[in-house]
Amino acid sequence: MDDLLPIVELYPEVALDAIRRHFPFPRNRKLELVAVRKALDRLVQGETGTPMSPQEAVTYLRGRVEAGAQSLAGREKRFTPHLTTFLNQRRYLASMPQEIPRNLEDAIGILSCYPNVTIKPWELNPHMPILQVISRQIDELRDTHGAAAASYIRVRVLRFAELYARWPDDERQFLPGPRKFFEEQRWNNDERTWVRTPKNGYQSERSRLHLIA
Numbered sequence: 001m002d003d004l005l006p007i008v009e010l011y012p013e014v015a016l017d018a019i020r021r022h023f024p025f026p027r028n029r030k031l032e033l034v035a036v037r038k039a040l041d042r043l044v045q046g047e048t049g050t051p052m053s054p055q056e057a058v059t060y061l062r063g064r065v066e067a068g069a070q071s072l073a074g075r076e077k078r079f080t081p082h083l084t085t086f087l088n089q090r091r092y093l094a095s096m097p098q099e100i101p102r103n104l105e106d107a108i109g110i111l112s113c114y115p116n117v118t119i120k121p122w123e124l125n126p127h128m129p130i131l132q133v134i135s136r137q138i139d140e141l142r143d144t145h146g147a148a149a150a151s152y153i154r155v156r157v158l159r160f161a162e163l164y165a166r167w168p169d170d171e172r173q174f175l176p177g178p179r180k181f182f183e184e185q186r187w188n189n190d191e192r193t194w195v196r197t198p199k200n201g202y203q204s205e206r207s208r209l210h211l212i213a
Contacts, residue, residue, distance in 0.1 A: 010054045011040055019062045023069050023083040035087040036061070048093065064092035101128075101135030106150035110134050113157040114178045115164045133182050156187040163194040171196040 016036045020026065043057035052060060065083075068091060072080050086092065089104045101107050111130055112119050119127055134153070141149035164175060174196075176186065 010044075011037060011058060015058050019058070019065050020083060022062070022066045023086065024072055024075075025077045025080050027082055028084075032083045032087075035084040039087045039090075039092065042090075047090075061092060068092060101132045103135040103138045103150065104131065106138055106154075107131040107134040110150065110154045110157055111178060111182075113154060113161055114181065115161050115175060117178055130179050130182055133179070137182070137185065153187055159191055160187060160194050163191065163196075167196040168198045170198075 013033070016033050019036050020029070020032050023032075026032065039061055040054065040057045043052050043060060044054060045051060048060075065086070068086055081091075089101075108119055108127075108131065111117055111127060111134060137153065138150045141152065145152050160181075164172075167175075176184075181187070
């Protein structure tokens with residue numbers, strides 16, 4: 001019986017176009033509509049801290065896109081971000097005055113792999129300094145790893161998290177904070193320095209920390 005029910009579109013296409021057409025230099029309509037829908041879905045799910053109805057999300061996003069368009073007024077096309085970039089990097093969020101990292105989605109995915117780190121889409125601002133560091137490291141690694149740069153860092157962080165999960169309870173106090181871990185590029189260390197066993201003891205652990213500091 002469910003198959004016989006009509007499919008209800010949460011966001012009428014005319015509403016999506018109304019959001020899209022306010023942004024300067026439209027490019028690919030299909031991709032832009034997809035990005036608009038995804039942004040609306042995030043807003044409905046509570047990206048700003050409070051879930052919205054579909055209509056509230058449409059109204060909010062349209063206002064933010066219009067504000068973004070006004071701030072970009074007068075820029076040449078080559079210096080104007082695509083609407084898809086503006087939406088996918090969440091630049092429409094009023095609570096994000098900090099610079100948005102170019103590799104935001106990849107950086108979020110990498111940081112989320114670090115032990116004891118939980119990232120909520122509507123609470124990115126506290127993580128922004130670390131995300132900026134990770135984003136820069138992705139760019140730097142592209143010289144040697146190309147398109148696999150973000151995947152390489154993510155795999156290394158996952159490996160660190162896997163080994164950390166095996167640490168004895170009394171060793172877990174030595175887990176470096178995520179900012180320190182990424183600023184010092186510890187994801188690139190020899191993974192043997194990530195192993196902790198009960199026989200190491202406090203002094204041996206301190207010695208190991210000097211090796212990777």
